[in-house]
Amino acid sequence: MKAFVCAVVVGLLWLAALSTAKEASPKVQVYSRKPGEFGKPNTFICHVSGFHPPEIKIDLLSNGQEIPGAKQTDLAFEENWHYHLTRHVPFTPSSDAVFACRVTHLGNTKTYTWETDM
Incomplete structure (x- = not known):
């Protein structure tokens, strides 16, 4: 019975926290693991933070086309119920390629x- 009461209290606290969380647009940081040098292998990283609700889509692009093989961290949240997520992929910068991160959240897409x- 004591465990049941604790579970109910935790559930109610969780629901209260969700009800106080407001919609928040993501903050996006796009960078490479090492300083960019043409022709040198590197890692392309897109870190997205401070967003709510947690439904989000992150695409890593080269000249407008999705780069295959990208990996993504698990979705994590902060005390204020805003979330953060990182997507990354190996890449080799070249002078004729444009690399970008496309983020879709709440129906809004920004690159x-x-x-x-x-």
Whole structure:
């Protein structure tokens, strides 16, 4: 019985936290693991944070086409019930390619372009 009461209290606290969470647009950071050098293998990273609700889609693009083989971290949340997520993929920068992160949240899609350090 004690375990049941604890479970109910935790459930009610969780619901209360969800009801206080408001919609929040994502903050997006696009970067590479190492400084960008043309022709040198690197990792392309898109970190998305501060968003709510948690439904979100992140695509990593090269010249407008999705880059295959991208991996994504597990969805995580902060104390205020805003979420964060990171997607990354190996890539080799070239002077004729445009790399970008496309984020879709609450039906809004925005594209963020990677700026090389060169």
